[in-house]
Amino acid sequence: MGNISYEFPVAKDDFERAGEASSKIKKILRQLGMDSGIIRRVAIGAYEAEMNLVIHSLGGVISITIDPESIIITAEDNGPGIEDIELAMKEGYSTAPDRIREMGFGAGMGLPNMKKCSDDFIIESVVGKGTKIVMKMMLKDGD
Amino acid sequence: MKIKDIRDVLQAEVLCGEDLLENEILYAFGSDLMSDVLAFVKTGTILLTGLVNSQVIRTAEMADINAIIFVRGKVPDKDVIDLARESSIIILTTKYTLFTASGILYSCGLRGIEASKV
Incomplete structure (x- = not known):
């Protein structure tokens, strides 16, 4: 199987469509007949990343690359960037305003959840430029 | 516990996904x-x-949850119900509060998830 790649733009504050990209990603993996356990991990990681783009970023792109060994989800945004990544990674830490909390998000679990879903998790951020998150989920025999 | 039994003990109304009433719920x-x-x-x-917003349905979809009970008599908008239907999720609504609904289900033998094991 060759590499498969898809990209989904995600708009800032578009709560109406938030989750659509992750839903499409989940359907793609289902169509490929992947194991439900890995599909779930990818879907949850992608959805947390997508919600972060909607809530915190100025907009960005979620992409998925599937190769014979792994599934890679990348979330890249156009800013504003994270000042203190270590603090942002802390469970329970959130900068989300009340209106986001009222929607059930902003509990400070997004980034830790993404890390938990991944075999390999990379976050890079430059204030004023943007944030890039790469989640790699390794495929095992049977996935 | 079957979803139809959960419906009965919570005196809940099914808003969509009636075809899933026979499904077995573990937690x-x-x-x-x-x-x-x-x-x-x-x-x-x-x-x-x-x-009762669409993010609840999206969250359920991502986490492979196919049954949701809205408590305190809440009913979502039609577009939220439509999204649940598209995602093959059954939605129920009960007048009980979160605490009371949980207590009733617990007393019927349904158990929670152990947070330490996940």
């Missing part, structure tokens, strides 16, 4: 925090929540 999880749902929930779980 229940009550929360209005969707990130906690994503972090803790296992498959075979029914979600009890007081949030």
Whole structure:
């Protein structure tokens, strides 16, 4: 199987469509007949990343690359960037305003959840430029 | 516990997904925090929540939850119900509060997820 790649733009504050990209990603993996356990991990990681783009970023792109060994989800945004990544990674830490909390998000679990879903998790951020998150989920025999 | 039995003990109304009433539920999880749902929930779980926006349905879809109970008599908008229908999720609504609904289900033998094991 060759590499498969898809990209989904995600708009800032578009709560109406938030989750659509992750839903499409989940359907793609289902169509490929992947194991439900890995599909779930990818879907949850992608959805947390997508919600972060909607809530915190100025907009960005979620992409998925599937190769014979792994599934890679990348979330890249156009800013504003994270000042203190270590603090942002802390469970329970959130900068989300009340209106986001009222929607059930902003509990400070997004980034830790993404890390938990991944075999390999990379976050890079430059204030004023943007944030890039790469989640790699390794495929095992049977996935 | 079958979803139809959960419906009966909570005197709940089914808003969509009637075809799933015979499905077996292994665990229940009550929360209005969707990130906690994503972090803790296992498959075979029914979600009890007081949030009625489309993100609840998306969260359920991502976490392989196919049954949701809205508590405190909450009923979501039609587009939220439509999204649940598209995602093959059964939605029920009960007049009981989150605490009371959870207590009733617990007394019927349904158990929660052990947060330490997930």
